[in-house]
Amino acid sequence: NYRCRSAFKLLEIDDKYTLLKPGFNAIDCGAAPGAWSQLAVHRVNSTAANGEFPRGIVVGIDLLHIAPLDGAHFLSNHDITDSVTHAKLLELLPGAQAHVIMSDMAPNASGFKEMDHEKLITMSLSLIDLAEKVLQTGGSLICKYWDGALAHQLQQKLSAVFRDVRTVKPKASRKESSELFFLARSYRKNKIV
Ligand code: SAM
Known part of the structure; x- marks a missing residue:
């Protein structure tokens, strides 16, 4: 049982694009209440539930408290935009390296669409x-x-450092919502943005 229905969006995306593999280190940004992390724990095998596959790591971060989850390290009450959080993440990850960064972050909605x-x-x-x-x-x-006026800015910056950037809208995401996801693959370091 997932802690939140948002898990189904990641499930759909991951079933199609296989971002999470056994042995991978995954960072979950905006992780509370923890449904994406639950799926990630399973897919990267971070509890070593499957002894035949390598064991990965899941680190979740949120401004809010996240209830403990077997197989995940949580940085509750941490801001992902803060460099102190980045430093803690580096310490938690073996070799200071992650294979996947996921973000389902959302600010508290103000009700003003453009502002949000x-x-x-x-x-x-x-x-x-x-x-x-x-x-x-x-x-x-x-x-x-x-979606909105600044989306192309984010897309451009992603495209400067990832070889393949696309927009995805999982079926589990409400049709009438402006919610979309950027899927950015094949990261290449040291490209000037
Ligand atoms: N993916 C989660 C799940 O499946 O359980 C749901 C995430 S919820 C839609 C968005 C979360 O982003 C909220 O819990 C919110 O506190 C968090 N958030 C917003 N701004 C953040 C920030 N700057 N740093 C960390 N988390 C943030």
């Missing part, structure tokens, strides 16, 4: 700084955004 959109894009841009610190070459990033 801008806030989420600004927060998501910090994921590119995080990638520069921890994402290994060839790694991938999945990140939620609300």
Whole structure:
């Protein structure tokens, strides 16, 4: 049982694109209440439930408290845009390297669509700084955004450092919502944005 229905969006995306593999290190940004992390624990085999496959790591971060979950390290009450959080992540990851960064982050909705959109894009841009610190070459990033005027800025910045960037809308995401995801694959380091 998942802690939240949002798991089904990641499930759908991961079934199609196989971002999470046994042995992978995954970072879950905006992880509370923890449903994406639950799926990630299973897919990267971070509890070593399957002894025949390598064991991965899941680290979840949220401003809120996240209830403990077997197989996951949680940084509760941490801001993903803060460099202190980035430093802690580096310590938690073996070799300071992640294979996947996932973000289902969302600011508290103000009700003003354009303002919420801008806030989420600004927060998501910090994921590119995080990638520069921890994402290994060839790694991938999945990140939620609300469609709007600044989406192309985020897309451009992602395209400068990932070989393949596309927009995905899982069926589990409500049709009438402006919620979309950028799926960015094949990270290449050291490209100037
Ligand atoms: N993916 C989660 C799951 O499946 O359980 C649901 C995530 S929820 C839609 C969005 C989360 O983003 C909220 O819990 C919120 O606290 C968190 N968030 C928003 N801004 C954040 C920030 N700057 N740093 C960390 N988490 C943040």
